[in-house]
Amino acid sequence: MLNNPVLVLSQSYEAINICHVRRAIVLLLRGKAEMLENGLGYIHSANDIFPIPSVIKIAHMVKRPRHEKKLTRFGVFHRDRYTCQYCSKISHQLTIDHVLPRNQGGEHCWENVASACVSCNRRKAGRTPRQANMKLIRQPNQPHNNLLFYIPRNYLENPGEWQKYLFLD
Numbered sequence: 526m527l528n529n530p531v532l533v534l535s536q537s538y539e540a541i542n543i544c545h546v547r548r549a550i551v552l553l554l555r556g557k558a559e560m561l562e563n564g565l566g567y568i569h570s571a572n573d574i575f576p577i578p579s580v581i582k583i584a585h586m587v588k589r590p591r592h593e594k595k596l597t598r599f600g601v602f603h604r605d606r607y608t609c610q611y612c613s614k615i616s617h618q619l620t621i622d623h624v625l626p627r628n629q630g631g632e633h634c635w636e637n638v639a640s641a642c643v644s645c646n647r648r649k650a651g652r653t654p655r656q657a658n659m660k661l662i663r664q665p666n667q668p669h670n671n672l673l674f675y676i677p678r679n680y681l682e683n684p685g686e687w688q689k690y691l692f693l694d
């Protein structure tokens with residue numbers, strides 16, 4: 526129970542970390558954080574009852590990292606929410622598609638990569654979406670700044686009370 530994951534938000538409600546319940550309770554007791562969601566019940570100690578936090582917001586300012594987010598496969602899938610950017614299928618078996626193919630001068634950058642399921646990737650092959658007569662569901666972009674870290678995929682489906690704090694557009 527004390528090792529359950531807790532979503533940590535910045536002052537401005539951006540997801541910045543995941544910690545354990547144990548750590549979250551320490552932050553709450555020291556007044557360094559505020560509990561936003563109690564999804565998990567209560568802990569009883571000798572003299573007290575503590576709500577078990579599921580989402581907390583820390584009280585101090587967090588500096589945003591200035592550097593650009595490094596392009597990784599996982600980062601692209603995460604940005605695209607594990608959704609094929611051509612057929613909208615949610616899949617855990619995605620590939621990286623270069624929208625403008627590399628053999629046509631396409632760059633390996635956030636703006637030119639999209640998650641594609643295996644069959645869409647096969648269908649598109651080495652063509653542009655237009656040449657393949659396929660349409661992107663959204664234009665690829667730098668990931669949103671409000672996701673300062675990658676939330677492990679197994680957590681994404683998990684605690685329902687986290688969802689409204691993730692993927693703010």
Ligand SMILES: [Zn+2]
Binds near residue numbers: 613614646
């Ligand atoms: Zn697809």
